[in-house]
Amino acid sequence: xxxIFLYSLLSLAFFAGCKKEEVLIDGQRPEERITEAVxxxxxxxTGSTTGWKAFLxxxxxxxxxxxxxxxKENKVSMYADLDYAPASDIMESTxxxxxxxxxxxxxxTYSYMHxxxxxxxxxxxxxxxxxxxxxxxxxxxxxxxxxxxxxxxLLKSKLVLVKATAAEKASYDAKGLYNxxxxxxxxxxxxxxxxxxxxxxxxxxxxxxxYNKIFSLIWDSNGEVNTATTGFAFTLTGIVLKEPLFYKGxxxxxxTWDPVKKVxxxxxxxxxxxxxxxxxxxxxxxxxxGLNYSRIVVxxxxxxxxxxxxxxxxxxxxxxxxxxxxxxxSRLTLGSMTYIFNTNAQTMTLNVITPYAATSLTLxxxxxYTKTTAGTYKFTxxxxxxxxxxxxxxxxxxxxxxxxxxxxxxDYFTNPTNGATLGQFKSVQHPTFTFTGTLQ
Amino acid sequence: MIIMKKIxxxxxxxLGMLTILASCKKEGTLNxxxxxxxxxxxxxxxxxxxxxxxxxxxxxxxxxxxxxxxxELPSGKNITPPLVGQVIPAMEMVRDVWIRPFxxxxxxxxxxxxxxxxxxxAGSAEYNSNGTITLGxxxxxxxxxxxxxxSFDKTNLGSVKQMIQVIQHEYTHILNQTVDFSPEYQTVSRxxxxxxxxxxxxxxxxxxxxxxxxxxxxxxxxxxxxxxxMLMMGGVQYxxxxxxxxxxxxxKLKKKEQFVVDYFKTAFNIDFYKLQKEVQLALFKVSxxxxxxMIGLGVGYTTLTSNPSTDPSQSAEFLGLWNAARTSMTAxxxxxxxxxxxxxxxxxxxxxxxxxxxxxxxTYSADADxxxxxxxxxxxxxxTLNATQPTATVPAVDPVPYSNMGVINARMAGVNSxxxxxSFRVNWINQIIPGEIGFVGSxxxxxxxxxxxxxxxxxxxx
Numbered sequence: 001x002x003x004i005f006l007y008s009l010l011s012l013a014f015f016a017g018c019k020k021e022e023v024l025i026d027g028q029r030p031e032e033r034i035t036e037a038v039x040x041x042x043x044x045x046t047g048s049t050t051g052w053k054a055f056l057x058x059x060x061x062x063x064x065x066x067x068x069x070x071x072k073e074n075k076v077s078m079y080a081d082l083d084y085a086p087a088s089d090i091m092e093s094t095x096x097x098x099x100x101x102x103x104x105x106x107x108x109t110y111s112y113m114h115x116x117x118x119x120x121x122x123x124x125x126x127x128x129x130x131x132x133x134x135x136x137x138x139x140x141x142x143x144x145x146x147x148x149x150x151x152x153x154l155l156k157s158k159l160v161l162v163k164a165t166a167a168e169k170a171s172y173d174a175k176g177l178y179n180x181x182x183x184x185x186x187x188x189x190x191x192x193x194x195x196x197x198x199x200x201x202x203x204x205x206x207x208x209x210x211y212n213k214i215f216s217l218i219w220d221s222n223g224e225v226n227t228a229t230t231g232f233a234f235t236l237t238g239i240v241l242k243e244p245l246f247y248k249g250x251x252x253x254x255x256t257w258d259p260v261k262k263v264x265x266x267x268x269x270x271x272x273x274x275x276x277x278x279x280x281x282x283x284x285x286x287x288x289x290g291l292n293y294s295r296i297v298v299x300x301x302x303x304x305x306x307x308x309x310x311x312x313x314x315x316x317x318x319x320x321x322x323x324x325x326x327x328x329x330s331r332l333t334l335g336s337m338t339y340i341f342n343t344n345a346q347t348m349t350l351n352v353i354t355p356y357a358a359t360s361l362t363l364x365x366x367x368x369y370t371k372t373t374a375g376t377y378k379f380t381x382x383x384x385x386x387x388x389x390x391x392x393x394x395x396x397x398x399x400x401x402x403x404x405x406x407x408x409x410x411d412y413f414t415n416p417t418n419g420a421t422l423g424q425f426k427s428v429q430h431p432t433f434t435f436t437g438t439l440q
Numbered sequence: 441m442i443i444m445k446k447i448x449x450x451x452x453x454x455l456g457m458l459t460i461l462a463s464c465k466k467e468g469t470l471n472x473x474x475x476x477x478x479x480x481x482x483x484x485x486x487x488x489x490x491x492x493x494x495x496x497x498x499x500x501x502x503x504x505x506x507x508x509x510x511x512e513l514p515s516g517k518n519i520t521p522p523l524v525g526q527v528i529p530a531m532e533m534v535r536d537v538w539i540r541p542f543x544x545x546x547x548x549x550x551x552x553x554x555x556x557x558x559x560x561x562a563g564s565a566e567y568n569s570n571g572t573i574t575l576g577x578x579x580x581x582x583x584x585x586x587x588x589x590x591s592f593d594k595t596n597l598g599s600v601k602q603m604i605q606v607i608q609h610e611y612t613h614i615l616n617q618t619v620d621f622s623p624e625y626q627t628v629s630r631x632x633x634x635x636x637x638x639x640x641x642x643x644x645x646x647x648x649x650x651x652x653x654x655x656x657x658x659x660x661x662x663x664x665x666x667x668x669x670m671l672m673m674g675g676v677q678y679x680x681x682x683x684x685x686x687x688x689x690x691x692k693l694k695k696k697e698q699f700v701v702d703y704f705k706t707a708f709n710i711d712f713y714k715l716q717k718e719v720q721l722a723l724f725k726v727s728x729x730x731x732x733x734m735i736g737l738g739v740g741y742t743t744l745t746s747n748p749s750t751d752p753s754q755s756a757e758f759l760g761l762w763n764a765a766r767t768s769m770t771a772x773x774x775x776x777x778x779x780x781x782x783x784x785x786x787x788x789x790x791x792x793x794x795x796x797x798x799x800x801x802x803t804y805s806a807d808a809d810x811x812x813x814x815x816x817x818x819x820x821x822x823x824t825l826n827a828t829q830p831t832a833t834v835p836a837v838d839p840v841p842y843s844n845m846g847v848i849n850a851r852m853a854g855v856n857s858x859x860x861x862x863s864f865r866v867n868w869i870n871q872i873i874p875g876e877i878g879f880v881g882s883x884x885x886x887x888x889x890x891x892x893x894x895x896x897x898x899x900x901x902x
Binding site: 093114117154 | 522
């Protein structure tokens with residue numbers, strides 16, 4: 001009783017002090033500020049009569065470009081670089097600018113943009129429930145000149161809107177985006193090995209993954225492989241990177257297609273740098289062995305493209321020796337040989353298959369190796385067990401006389417009959433002890 | 441004493457509050473304009489918005505929210521919104537297959553009186569962490585969320601049924617919140633309720649007297665599943681399923697059916713079978729019923745009953761054979777009455793002739809087993825005799841098959857060979873005998889594939 005009376009008295013005193021004149025910090029009420037912000041962004045979006053170029057970089061990686069045209073009836077029409085059809089067929093859906101804690105641009109009915117977020121993996125791949133982890137509701141972060149930056153509400157994907165010019169709008173409406181996508185897909189399908197010389201004489205390999213929208217630079221720096229990777233989206237003129245990639249301080253932000261020379265180029269420090277097509281892979285094999293490729297599989301044959309005379313002779317000699325062994329009356333033969341590289345452990349495992357009857361033995365010879373920065377290998381044999389040890393003697397023409405003692409370099413070898421890129425071992429001490437196998 | 445004190449205390453507080461309010465009273469109207477903040481104001485109504493107003497908001501006070509609103513959907517889930525073009529086709533079906541039948545059976549104001557207040561449409565499904573997807577949810581009788589609108593196809597019966605099933609189920613809950621169903625309902629399948637229903641097979645649910653696996657969750661869900669499935673399956677399919685389950689489960693399902701029928705009658709004065717028929721008629725407009733897909737145990741019709749002596753519009757060939765058999769039977773001292781085909785498991789069909797002695801005082805039955813090959817797509821059917829006098833039909837039509845066929849077989853030879861000669865095409869007979877198709881009691885016929893003017897027909901049932 002006493003307490004309640006006390007509290008009541010206290011609260012009375014407190015509330016009695018309530019003021020009637022409000023002082024607003026910036027002279028505006030909250031709903032006025034929100035209305036102003038919503039109106040500002042709505043007007044900005046609908047204010048561009050020639051539409052917006054939009055670049056969406058989903059949380060899940062990659063990048064996608066759109067052309068968006070917002071009208072005052074809350075409708076938005078768009079093209080997108082997701083596939084050929086979205087790039088050429090305009091689609092209309094609805095949008096709203098909503099006032100949440102921040103003004104929000106919501107693409108509130110299904111459009112090309114939602115394809116990325118579609119939880120059904122049959123729509124655009126990705127993960128069931130998430131698609132490629134993208135957004136279709138974005139908060140406005142800031143407006144800088146002709147650009148508006150936004151961030152996805154659910155997954156924090158990045159969306160950048162850039163005012164399009166009348167010429168750009170005309171180009172989108174004339175299948176400009178479709179042509180750009182087609183050009184890139186055709187070019188990268190035809191030309192697997194691309195590089196550029198960026199400021200020095202190092203060939204910097206360029207990888208343009210048009211399906212996952214990933215752009216990478218890969219280069220050799222004193223025997224180490226360096227990579228720089230980011231997402232990209234198609235533009236009317238080429239591709240634009242999610243964020244700039246740097247090679248030794250030189251910045252790349254986009255590639256532009258030169259329709260006359262049929263090449264992509266970028267401009268670095270005011271200089272035009274062209275992407276060059278190579279018929280062979282850019283980086284030396286020894287750098288990629290154990291990274292891109294784990295093994296070289298030498299087929300069962302008496303001769304094969306890229307096999308030198310010494311290898312053919314030594315292999316034939318070993319094959320004769322292997323055939324002196326038999327299991328259950330069936331003679332062994334010398335089958336395929338697989339050289340498996342592990343760069344972390346600095347080991348190479350040689351598995352030799354010896355078929356007999358309908359089955360085979362696998363002889364495993366473990367090696368450690370050292371490698372010079374120039375790529376010269378020296379293999380040291382470890383302890384082989386069981387059958388491998390028993391047949392080590394007859395395998396001597398290949399192993400004890402060559403692999404175990406010589407130094408080797410690795411290189412690409414193009415199969416002259418089918419154009420396939422093979423891996424080739426070359427002995428330093430015996431120039432015609434060379435052999436090839438498929439890279440896996 | 442204690443009470444007194446409390447009241448006194450409250451009085452002091454109330455007094456205090458009065459003083460507080462009085463001290464802060466302000467004059468003047470509210471001058472805040474919240475239009476920009478209100479998410480529900482659509483200022484630029486498009487054709488879809490206007491259609492929804494005309495068809496749902498104005499007549500029924502039901503809001504349809506198709507534009508994405510994060511707060512209407514489960515949080516933390518990635519769900520994409522509908523295509524605008526999919527909204528009207530989906531809601532047309534909601535109107536035609538859900539609302540209109542209730543209006544026809546319950547009065548034009550029925551949905552206006554009791555209805556969910558909001559439909560929320562989602563383009564995709566909701567993907568759950570256990571690998572399942574959600575196709576529809578409802579909360580508190582107020583809101584129903586319909587998913588996968590983007591793959592909805594109003595010309596596809598399966599698609600329409602899937603969506604309306606959700607509404608019928610949830611609407612049953614809403615009706616239950618207005619008038620509860622009989623507490624005795626839950627005693628029918630007592631002991632069969634099972635939280636882990638996804639792990640239990642449908643056959644087990646059937647054998648315990650549940651129409652679906654989900655019905656096992658609770659009596660409330662059971663009632664909603666029972667009611668919604670009877671509406672959406674229609675009598676033909678529902679009874680076909682009932683006929684396929686064990687005898688004690690059949691009794692349970694029939695009891696539950698009666699509970700549902702009684703509930704609709706006493707609570708809302710609705711004839712449930714009329715409602716069921718109206719729903720089926722709406723579905724038939726999506727896709728006309730095809731008899732060849734509606735025959736078989738667990739599928740639909742299980743019997744064809746025919747009395748060629750009295751049923752009109754018999755084909756000349758079949759009637760000639762039937763009358764010849766009657767004459768022969770009369771000569772043998774019997775009166776041939778009718779025949780019945782019972783479609784059973786494992787493509788078996790039992791043909792039964794019913795006949796009496798000359799005086800008509802004793803009725804006899806004669807059974808023979810056939811194998812039926814029925815192509816559900818084309819309707820082409822053949823009957824092959826298995827056994828003239830089945831000694832033990834498995835599963836049995838009746839506890840014991842009748843074994844009089846040996847006695848009358850020679851007299852029935854003409855009719856018997858009609859069934860086994862060549863192939864038939866099964867279809868309705870409404871082109872010859874006008875009538876409703878797709879319901880229990882509709883007429884179905886088997887036409888000779890070589891001559892459509894030669895056929896036999898009967899009443900399709902269970």
